[in-house]
Amino acid sequence: MAKLQVAIDLLSTEAALELAAKVAPYVDIIELGTPLIKQEGLKVVTAMKAAHPDKLVFADMKTADTGALEAEMAFNAGADLVTVMGTVDDATIKGAVAAANKLGKKVVVDTIGVKNRVQRAKEVSAMGVAFVELHAGLDEQALPGYSIQTLINEGIEAGVPFSIAGGVNANSIKDVLAAGAEVAVAGGAIYSAADPAKAAEALKAAFN
Template sequence: MATSSIRGITRATLTAPKVQISLDLTNVTEALETARVAVEAGADWIEVGTPLVLAEGLHAVRALRAEFPDHPLVVDLKTMDGGYLEAEMMGDAGADAVLVMGRAHDATIDRVVEAGEAFGMLVMGDDMGAADRVAECVRLEERGVGMIIHHVGFDHRNAHPELGLTPLTDLPGIVAATTVPVQAVGGLSMAQAVTCPGLGAPVVVFGAPLVIDGQAFSPANSDLLRVLTEACAAVHAAEIRYPARQLADS
């Protein structure tokens, strides 16, 4: 079971911005090496990215849990069915958080939430592909997820580069409509990512294409320690801002 639980995290308790390193890699060796650099640079949370889940599965979760027992470990399962079993397997391996898709059936979301309760994990709900992002995020919170992932997908962005798709477009509306912590993911530049806490999304993800090559899914920068150290420092220095109405109600 998880040893560094973030299950009960709320906007009220999330008082300082966090950096999450997304290990969108395809083997455990590179994942461990990259995670060591990220932790040295100041990363707070470690994510087992979907490519790593597919390539190495539970082996990657166990290896990262053993190496980093005090860092929250997020597993990006993108669960669409079999919700309890998938979450249970990752909880047994040491995951602190798992991710279910909003496009999944209500029953699947409910089962992942049940597994989160049983194994002390934070359940993250991903809105990727939803026609109405705000409504989807409200639904996910109503079904019991503890954190919203507002996500503009890799293929969607790459299919329409002329549109400049970014999660920052809908982020303020999603933060205003929900009360659980929100995270924005999808092709953000370093400068854009650092603005997320100021928009009410204080857990900032660095992965592809900033530190992971978005085509080869390998470490993208030979000077990774310097790049990540600067990025982590910028995020940690940012101010978290939630809607004034929510602050008044809290």
């Protein structure tokens, strides 16, 4: 069954834990954003896993080199999943996957900056990653004419396990799920809402 992932793009451990406590009943995966990890270090991963041991904790490392080392660091801190950039050398992805297999964890490839997301999704899936995150970053989403439908279409075309990140909200989530996404990643739709718990609950309702 598809999972709902909340992307926590806040900048303190305390704020991240506060938000997670509100939305945990409705999400399956708690993602700690790259700026949060850069600000707080891997201690935020450890704190989140301790607070929510029943949830998958996703460390958005966006690793670009030393795949095995950075993956192992995050896994040892409590992460269940880590990201490696799809633009990197295959050796970096394979190294992270090897570390994941050793520790019983999983690697996700992030496609920010990848020119041909469909082709790269097929390539990295063959390397043993859990799924490919078809991801339009905040900068890309701000460009004129951006549409999440592009990511949805790419997921269908790629035919590999994928998640969608880049504008998942109450209006788009049903299309994301209908396309066969393994994971729907919601960030601002939850953390920027007046009532994050209610927003997460509404998104989760789409899964039923």
